[in-house]
Amino acid sequence: MVSNISFRPWWHENLPALPQLDSRFPENADVVIIGSGYTGLSAALTLAHAGRDVLILEAGSPGFGASTRNGGQVGSGNQKFRVQSLIALYGREKAKALVRAGSEMLRYIEDLIESESIVCHFKKVGRFRGAVRPAHYESMARDMEDLKRFAGVEYFMVPANEQRTEVGTDIYFGGSVLPHDAALHPGLYHRGLLQRVLQSGGQLQTETRVTGLTSNRSSFDVHTTRGVLTAGEVLVASNGYTGSELPDFKSRLVPVGTSMIATEELPEELMLDLMPTSRVYGNTARVFHYYRPSTDGRRLLFGGRIRRLVAQNSSSAYQHLQREMNHVFPVLSGYRITHGWSGYIGYTKDVLPHLGCHNRIWYAAGYCGTGVSRSTWFGHKVALKILGKDEGKTVFDDLPLSPFRFRRAAPLGVVLFESWYRFRDRFYD
Ligand SMILES: Cc1cc2nc3c(=O)[nH]c(=O)nc-3n(C[C@H](O)[C@H](O)[C@H](O)COP(=O)(O)OP(=O)(O)OC[C@H]3O[C@@H](n4cnc5c(N)ncnc54)[C@H](O)[C@@H]3O)c2cc1C
Numbered sequence: 001m002v003s004n005i006s007f008r009p010w011w012h013e014n015l016p017a018l019p020q021l022d023s024r025f026p027e028n029a030d031v032v033i034i035g036s037g038y039t040g041l042s043a044a045l046t047l048a049h050a051g052r053d054v055l056i057l058e059a060g061s062p063g064f065g066a067s068t069r070n071g072g073q074v075g076s077g078n079q080k081f082r083v084q085s086l087i088a089l090y091g092r093e094k095a096k097a098l099v100r101a102g103s104e105m106l107r108y109i110e111d112l113i114e115s116e117s118i119v120c121h122f123k124k125v126g127r128f129r130g131a132v133r134p135a136h137y138e139s140m141a142r143d144m145e146d147l148k149r150f151a152g153v154e155y156f157m158v159p160a161n162e163q164r165t166e167v168g169t170d171i172y173f174g175g176s177v178l179p180h181d182a183a184l185h186p187g188l189y190h191r192g193l194l195q196r197v198l199q200s201g202g203q204l205q206t207e208t209r210v211t212g213l214t215s216n217r218s219s220f221d222v223h224t225t226r227g228v229l230t231a232g233e234v235l236v237a238s239n240g241y242t243g244s245e246l247p248d249f250k251s252r253l254v255p256v257g258t259s260m261i262a263t264e265e266l267p268e269e270l271m272l273d274l275m276p277t278s279r280v281y282g283n284t285a286r287v288f289h290y291y292r293p294s295t296d297g298r299r300l301l302f303g304g305r306i307r308r309l310v311a312q313n314s315s316s317a318y319q320h321l322q323r324e325m326n327h328v329f330p331v332l333s334g335y336r337i338t339h340g341w342s343g344y345i346g347y348t349k350d351v352l353p354h355l356g357c358h359n360r361i362w363y364a365a366g367y368c369g370t371g372v373s374r375s376t377w378f379g380h381k382v383a384l385k386i387l388g389k390d391e392g393k394t395v396f397d398d399l400p401l402s403p404f405r406f407r408r409a410a411p412l413g414v415v416l417f418e419s420w421y422r423f424r425d426r427f428y429d
Helices: 038-049 083-090 092-115 134-151 160-165 186-199 268-274 315-328 330-334 371-386 407-427
Strands: 028-034 054-057 127-130 156-158 175-178 203-205 210-215 220-224 227-236 254-263 280-283 290-293 300-304 337-347 354-358 361-365
Touching: 028 038, 038 054, 038 186, 038 361, 038 371, 083 092, 083 134, 092 134, 092 371, 134 156, 134 175, 156 160, 186 203, 227 371, 254 315, 254 407, 268 330, 300 315, 315 330, 315 337, 354 371, 361 371
Parallel strands: 028 054, 028 227, 054 203, 127 280, 227 361
Antiparallel strands: 127 175, 156 175, 210 220, 220 227, 254 300, 254 337, 280 290, 290 300, 354 361
């Protein structure tokens, strides 16, 4: 039974105090960035390093969106599609370039954290992905081989009879390990990035919602809940939180809710039994779950879809997720849940992330749930584009960010798709 839990992300516990922010509302900026998640901060850092006067506007508190709520699993995004599916969709050369870009994103975030000395428990712990069907194990093995051939991705397969060396459950039919995937503390990563942006001269105004944009000849009037300011360039970095105030982007991004729970502190030996290699974990289901040890190694943090996101601040909303966790680890049924929280990820029509410029407004968004490395890299790349640099070119540039046809029906569509996917997870390969 889930009761008396905190609805704050576990990551928010014991975060260092926020840096002092200048609350005076500026009249203008070279570049205004809408949204203070990783996309916005990463772009701001690159722009500030290049000497641009950059201002981030955030509707809520700093990092209010997914960037301080996520699982802290750092991957390449290459597992969203099988390599063979990418080839069928985009051809061999483009598919190769796309998976290589995924690997580059992993390297980029690691280098950034090191070069900016961001203390956020970043560690290449590796990722274990459990097969929920015997056939998934075989197809995952083929896909891993393709990834290795295409992008030099290292991996190894773990057959079912050896899987206890990786994870303390027998529900999977073996799994794969990507040893170069990583884990970090999302809250500390966000704080660290923010600190570097401010130190480089960037500014952040919180509790300031952008309510509309008016395009002038060579600038924009940025309308906000605190007044109007002028910007040379505007970057939309609001991803899964994009609202009606940015209609061209809202129509192209669908918010999909995902949630996490944290257990109470567990005995050390139990933690070792459940996750002997302390990696980040997931499975091959369409409606998948993901989990990992907390950064202090004392709790299990488990994520997935909850059915009642509208009631995310009610304990009962998280019961379903707890049942799913107990299905993976029945031994946890005697333990309490202390935290439950939710957030929105941004989905695109082609399930690929996008960046570019639409009606003179820059954007980077749509990481479809693998946003820690992607948003960092996309933020950096779109900033290079704003700066007019060649290094801003990416393999994603010619992929159109298409509108959803029935965007208004998206909340219902997400629920219907989820039910259909759960049905297929249950009854089909
Ligand atoms: C529960 C959960 C678990 C996840 N786990 C993982 C994981 O383990 N690994 C992984 O790679 N990814 C994960 N993700 C996804 C990842 O967190 C996101 O893809 C990433 O943080 C996106 O960053 P962002 O900066 O683009 O958007 P966000 O961090 O969502 O930031 C957007 C911001 O824009 C602001 N905003 C919106 N509209 C306006 C406006 N009009 N004016 C001003 N501000 C505005 C919002 O308040 C918000 O703060 C998870 C997401 C969630 C919710």
